Amino acid sequence: MAQAKxxxxxxxxxxxxxxxxxxxxxxxxxxxxxxxxxxxEPWAVAKAxxxxxxxxxxxxxxxxxxxxxxxxxxxxxxxxxxxxxxxxSFRRAETLLDTTLQMxxxxxxxxxxxxxxxxxxxxxxxxxxxxxxxxxxPVYLNTFHGIRSADQGxxxxxxxxxxxxxxxYRDVILPAALPSILVGVRFSLGLVWVxxxxxxxxxxxxxxxxxxxxxxxxxxxxxxxxxxxxxxLLGKAADLASRGMEKRFLRWxxxxx
Amino acid sequence: xxxxxTLFDVGGLARENLxxxxxxxxxxxxxxxxxxxxxxxGLSKSFGERAVLHDIELQLQPGEFVAVVGxxxxxxxxxLRAIAGLETVEQGTxxxxxxxxxxxxxxxxxxxxxxxxxxxxxxxxxxxPRSLNAAAATLNTVGLxxxxxxxxxxxxxxxxxxxxxxxxxxHEPQLLLLDEPLGALDALTRIEMQQLIESxxxxxxxxxxLVTHDVQEAxxxxxxxxLIEEGRITLDLKVDLPRPRARGNAAFAALEQQLLESIxxxxxxxxxxKIAAAA
Numbered sequence: 001m002a003q004a005k006x007x008x009x010x011x012x013x014x015x016x017x018x019x020x021x022x023x024x025x026x027x028x029x030x031x032x033x034x035x036x037x038x039x040x041e042p043w044a045v046a047k048a049x050x051x052x053x054x055x056x057x058x059x060x061x062x063x064x065x066x067x068x069x070x071x072x073x074x075x076x077x078x079x080x081x082x083x084x085x086x087x088x089s090f091r092r093a094e095t096l097l098d099t100t101l102q103m104x105x106x107x108x109x110x111x112x113x114x115x116x117x118x119x120x121x122x123x124x125x126x127x128x129x130x131x132x133x134x135x136x137x138p139v140y141l142n143t144f145h146g147i148r149s150a151d152q153g154x155x156x157x158x159x160x161x162x163x164x165x166x167x168x169y170r171d172v173i174l175p176a177a178l179p180s181i182l183v184g185v186r187f188s189l190g191l192v193w194v195x196x197x198x199x200x201x202x203x204x205x206x207x208x209x210x211x212x213x214x215x216x217x218x219x220x221x222x223x224x225x226x227x228x229x230x231x232x233l234l235g236k237a238a239d240l241a242s243r244g245m246e247k248r249f250l251r252w253x254x255x256x257x
Numbered sequence: 258x259x260x261x262x263t264l265f266d267v268g269g270l271a272r273e274n275l276x277x278x279x280x281x282x283x284x285x286x287x288x289x290x291x292x293x294x295x296x297x298x299g300l301s302k303s304f305g306e307r308a309v310l311h312d313i314e315l316q317l318q319p320g321e322f323v324a325v326v327g328x329x330x331x332x333x334x335x336x337l338r339a340i341a342g343l344e345t346v347e348q349g350t351x352x353x354x355x356x357x358x359x360x361x362x363x364x365x366x367x368x369x370x371x372x373x374x375x376x377x378x379x380x381x382x383x384x385x386p387r388s389l390n391a392a393a394a395t396l397n398t399v400g401l402x403x404x405x406x407x408x409x410x411x412x413x414x415x416x417x418x419x420x421x422x423x424x425x426x427x428h429e430p431q432l433l434l435l436d437e438p439l440g441a442l443d444a445l446t447r448i449e450m451q452q453l454i455e456s457x458x459x460x461x462x463x464x465x466x467l468v469t470h471d472v473q474e475a476x477x478x479x480x481x482x483x484l485i486e487e488g489r490i491t492l493d494l495k496v497d498l499p500r501p502r503a504r505g506n507a508a509f510a511a512l513e514q515q516l517l518e519s520i521x522x523x524x525x526x527x528x529x530x531k532i533a534a535a536a
Contacts (some may be wrong), residue, residue, distance in 0.1 A: 101352035
């Protein structure tokens with residue numbers, strides 16, 4: 001009840017700080033305290049955004065970046081989920097795979113860049129590979145952990161009620177692992193943008209990272225800021241999407257309602 | 258070593274019986290006197306060096322209600338889990354019914370162990386997903402028909418145990434094992450649950466084994482109370498009180514006193530065996 005009453009103030013509260021900062025920024029720029037080459041005023045950034053949107057350039061870059069993020073995430077997270085389920089569910093798979101995966105895990109994905117360029121050159125495959133490797137581990141580890149930490153009491157109970165094999169897996173083990181799996185997915189969705197920025201700044205002919213790096217060459221600080229803001233917005237959107245998934249799939253859990 | 262293997266395959270605990278319970282069975286009233294006999298002979302079990310069960314001998318008539326009491330760690334829960342097939346034993350036999358395969362055994366744990374991601378109704382129908390109507394009817398018998406579509410997290414502890422009871426009853430068990438299912442409930446809820454269990458037992462006639470540390474609960478429900486001390490049965494007390502049992506009753510109080518004496522002052526010299534109490 002108390003929550004419902006305070007809904008309108010609490011809905012606005014998170015935005016007070018960013019709006020204040022933007023207002024201060026605008027005032028500081030107009031007063032001439034900030035050089036427009038270092039930090040253009042928010043209004044100029046908005047105008048650059050508009051110009052890019054109208055010319056259609058923005059959408060080309062956005063689409064390219066989104067496509068890369070989505071396919072890299074799908075490959076990496078898909079494999080992570082699959083292998084996590086495998087090693088979590090079967091001791092033999094764990095014995096065979098886990099040591100290797102734990103070793104590879106300790107290599108930062110970005111440390112692979114030189115090797116990736118040697119292998120795949122600088123085309124799309126290199127970027128997707130980098131994204132997939134980076135996204136793989138959070139999903140893999142959390143899936144493995146989720147399966148392993150499934151409540152043994154519930155499993156024992158379900159077995160004593162005649163469940164085994166796939167029904168046991170579907171009705172008990174998988175739902176028990178789901179909160180943990182979704183933590184991995186959420187972490188990966190955050191990570192995918194970081195990796196994408198790096199991948200796109202190495203070499204690309206399109207994408208937000210390319211747009212930003214290109215703008216830097218021509219000292220278009222406002223366009224650079226548009227790129228950075230786009231990443232922030234995309235990150236927020238990804239976070240909202242994963243929260244939505246948690247709300248949908250974990251609606252039985254009072255913590256997510 | 259002579260263990261009937263059908264019992265110790267955990268997954269196979271009730272599988273045989275599931276298929277026989279079809280939709281046609283659903284609307285018929287529960288069979289009266291559906292209990293089976295239970296016979297434990299020379300049961301022994303140890304965890305590593307520590308022996309938990311010593312040569313346990315126990316015979317239950319079909320439909321009998323036996324309570325097993327004892328201090329914590331005396332092996333009473335292990336005994337129950339062994340009967341359920343959740344625990345293997347090194348020696349001895351456990352025979353349910355006349356050796357016929359397919360006697361259905363259900364166990365209620367101290368925690369309700371409901372699947373939090375399934376609704377109350379789906380939980381009751383666990384293992385019998387096609388009998389949602391029967392599940393709803395069983396849910397009604399434990400007084401929770403209204404809560405069918407709620408999540409288990411929205412229920413109180415007592416309500417969760419009632420759902421667990423409905424889930425067990427839906428399988429029409431011939432032997433119901435109760436592993437301190439009321440231990441975590443408050444005193445009032447516990448008494449309500451005891452009355453519910455008693456009335457369902459009277460109506461359906463299954464054989465019941467209740468493990469509890471609550472002497473009053475044992476005397477309120479059971480035909481016989483068995484005391485386990487350090488893995489041995491040291492007392493087998495017949496409770497000859499009319500039902501429903503009034504706790505304030507003098508005979509009840511006398512039995513309670515006797516039982517508590519036995520638990521609190523274990524007499525090493527006391528002969529293990531049956532001590533019939535005159536009610």
